[in-house]
Amino acid sequence: MTDKIIFTVTPIFSIPPRGAAAVETWMYQVAQRTSIPNRxxxxxxxxxxxxxxxxxxCSIHRIGFSRIYKRIFQKWTRLDPLPYSQRILNIAKDFHITDDSIVVVHNSMKLYRQIRQRAPQQKIVIHMHNAFEPKGLDQDVKMIVPSNFLRDFYQNLLPKADIKVVANGIDLDVYQSAYTPVSKADLGISENDKVLFYAGRIVPDKGILLLMQAFEKLAREHDDMKLVVVGDHLEVNKADNGAYQREVREIAERLQGRCIMLGSIAPENMHCYYPLADLVVIPSQFQEPFCMVAIEAMGAGKPVLVSTRGGMVEFVREKETGFHLREPMTADSIAQDIMSTLQSPDINDMAKCGQHFVYNNFSWAGVTQRFEDVINNWFH
Structure with missing residues (x-):
């Protein structure tokens, strides 16, 4: 049986994350709930x-690099005598890991390879949250993924890999306890207005620009609609030097008060914002492996209209737990789908069914139990 676990991740966000970071959120939520001692x-x-x-x-150990170290060893000489991967293993050693301990590497094949190279006998599991071309993984790697879609993606590329599905989750205690939601009035929105809601990164993959173009069309004909956007609209995407975000901001400015850009919201506060929504729209333009926003919105009892690309259709089932955007997605088709969904006589029933489904299948307690079952089955 596994006696100790090291959960680790690529060096981008600290835990707990301050913004949208599904990988780090999963780690933090599961690590604090598992009965297995961990770091x-x-x-x-x-x-x-x-x-x-x-x-x-459970405790959190954060690895810091001084500016001098970064300048000399990581930027100038590239020698890096004490790299991130070795510091992880040093923390593991201080934790007195044994032959029955495992390291769970989240969403980084590079970090998996580095740790494997430095500790070839170490038991390692990789937890992939995104669909990447597998590079340098053991052919019989033990892998956790959040959806059947992602399992099939990796199984096709790594036929000998042992791949198990462990979903993402929500904190039911937060959603089911008394809390003060953000109201329409708080944002200067009339109670009679219909609010379309988007939460996610302001990047092409997430389809926010297409949604805003669709909303522009709707806004010309419907005075009682608002669009609320959660996400860092000031982010500069390196691929296009921020051009995509600038276009999003330009549309928001044209819409004036019809489009409300809220910026980033801390993950632990998101449940306070979903009650604003009459409909949550997720127009992903890529093969979305899971999507935390979808289950969070469903957990808040809100109807969701989602892309059929990727894994969301596994839990957002058309006319059962939510609604689907048609393909090919265009600004016109999205606008039409929004209107038909808002006018659906089943919209409230779908929201209730979606909430019930999430409560039964995506609690962090249930996710943690599933994770422990997988780990104990692999390393009994």
């Missing part, structure tokens, strides 16, 4: 401490 190891961003105790079984 969360991540990068140290500004404003975080080196160490945070979570509970008797």
């Amino acid at each position: 969360l190891v991540c990068i140290k961003n500004e404003g975080y401490t080196d160490f945070t105790p979570v509970n008797d079984n």
